[in-house]
Amino acid sequence: MKKFRLNLKAIFFCVVVAWVVFAATVALPQIDDPLQSWNDGPAKKAIVHFVKEVTSTGSENFVPPAERIAVFDNDGTLWAEQPMYFQIEFVFDRVKALASKHPEWKQKQPFKGALEGDLEAVFANTKNALLELLMATHTGNTTGEFSQIVKDWIATARHRKSGRPYTDMVYQPMLELLAYLRANGFKTFIVSGGGIDFIRVWSEKVYGIPPEQVIGSSIKTQFELRNGRPAIVRLPEVNFNNDKTGKPIAINQHIGRRPIAAFGNSDGDLPMLQWTAAGEGARFCLYVHHTDAKREWAYGRKSHIGKLDKGLDEARSKGWTVVDMRKDWDRVFAFEELKLDGRQ
């Protein structure tokens, strides 16, 4: 009886050992893959190759951690931008929220169109419709008040197609890429055409990117003592438009050194990628190409939103990495199931 018990123990022990060996050699590498939502392919391979190149101490392209700056566009690169930039949805919701204080808006474009959800009417009448809506809805309050408004909106608003919170519409492969870069000593920045004070409210929670690493378009502000209490008040005047050539200018202004990696999805990101690529040593530029009409959207050369035309040509001629969303991403959003098709 005792001998039998010992044998049972031995068998159990062997099974455990076998399982551990199996897990360590076969199953675990897949679970531990920091880029598990990326299919094996040229894009994933290029990312991993670059990171190894700049982080291996023996490498001739080694970059000290302090200089491992990576910049990311936001709309269309880190989260979706269809059927309309999410911040424009916020603007429309703000017009509705403020409408009772502005009865004249019912008759006046572009506010009338915004209230009625009539996009064509909004953009048909005035050239600067968006600017007008932004100034009417984003200013006049303090920085603290505006942050609270964005915080409340992002917690409750829903994407018109998926019905999900906008913060669910972030690309899971890009979240993994951000974390992978940071685990390798990179400092990750957002460099967006969107509003700096809009993104900062939720970027730390959603992307792990703190406010001081968010660069965006901005309006002018004014410092005031209100009843002896300091306040920063938002003025109805554009301070900086962080798009196209504005991006490298803002990178220089905020970061003060040239990134070694840049990630975008449109022609508006091209100067940022050019600026990054033109530095010495190993550089990495990547375009997310929206090719997936089924899981996300398919658009590019002729799109009004996120047009990728000149950028795509330059990426191909310069050998930058172009992500084919349909092929390269195992899943687009975290709420999709991971397939892990054809992994080795």
Add this chain to the structure above:
Amino acid sequence: MKKFRLNLKAIFFCVVVAWVVFAATVALPQIDDPLQSWNDGPAKKAIVHFVKEVTSTGSENFVPPAERIAVFDNDGTLWAEQPMYFQIEFVFDRVKALASKHPEWKQKQPFKGALEGDLEAVFANTKNALLELLMATHTGNTTGEFSQIVKDWIATARHRKSGRPYTDMVYQPMLELLAYLRANGFKTFIVSGGGIDFIRVWSEKVYGIPPEQVIGSSIKTQFELRNGRPAIVRLPEVNFNNDKTGKPIAINQHIGRRPIAAFGNSDGDLPMLQWTAAGEGARFCLYVHHTDAKREWAYGRKSHIGKLDKGLDEARSKGWTVVDMRKDWDRVFAFEELKLDGRQ
């Protein structure tokens, strides 16, 4: 003989043990003091108390590391600013270096005064003399070219009184304070009226503050493709004057959250300190008061450079910490000997 040898070993062992015990209880605490150039006094006590309060997990004033933002003025707070702001010395040296290309400067103020080292003449004739000199000497080149010029200058120029490199004129107690805060999870920023691109060149080496954590005054820039190669060119137009109310505005623009600690030396820093102090929870504001005519300079309420008048009154009425440089600092510069007078 063998017994005698053993005794010698035992004695040696006892001496080593006694030395280690002595060092650990008496000598080492002094050597290990992260603020060793600060005399024991109210300023040092207040700093240590604040840091313990916001970093102790049990404390009701605990602040998560991500929110431990500390902002420092530069001129007069981290390095000296007498007898003239160091960047103005740089401007004068640039006028001299560029004079051969501008023969008309010999007859034209404020350039004539700058060439002759006649400060009174420089500032007597035109209201915007400094701006004119800045635009003539700081612009027209690329960001890379300008950085190289600053790098060369800071390596070779000498302070007119001490004869030392300007980077020797940094305050040793403040270097220790920067390191102490960072060791306690703080992120340290410079918020200077000086030029952002001037300070960034040497701030990482001298203060351990990377370029992306330097905020300063700036000029406008332009992104260009020069023979297909991207360049950021410096334009002769002011972008932002980072002084007085400009400081909290720039903090909001660059950092996007309110600091919990702020350090300055003049009325120009007052809005930054007010903005910091007005946040919720534990806050720390400190003024460096220049009271040491012997080791540094003594100035304040009536000074043209680094005027501290309203700020001093507000610091006293609000209970902010005021460093009395003569009493609170054991040494001002690293090249002085540490006295460690009257330490416990």
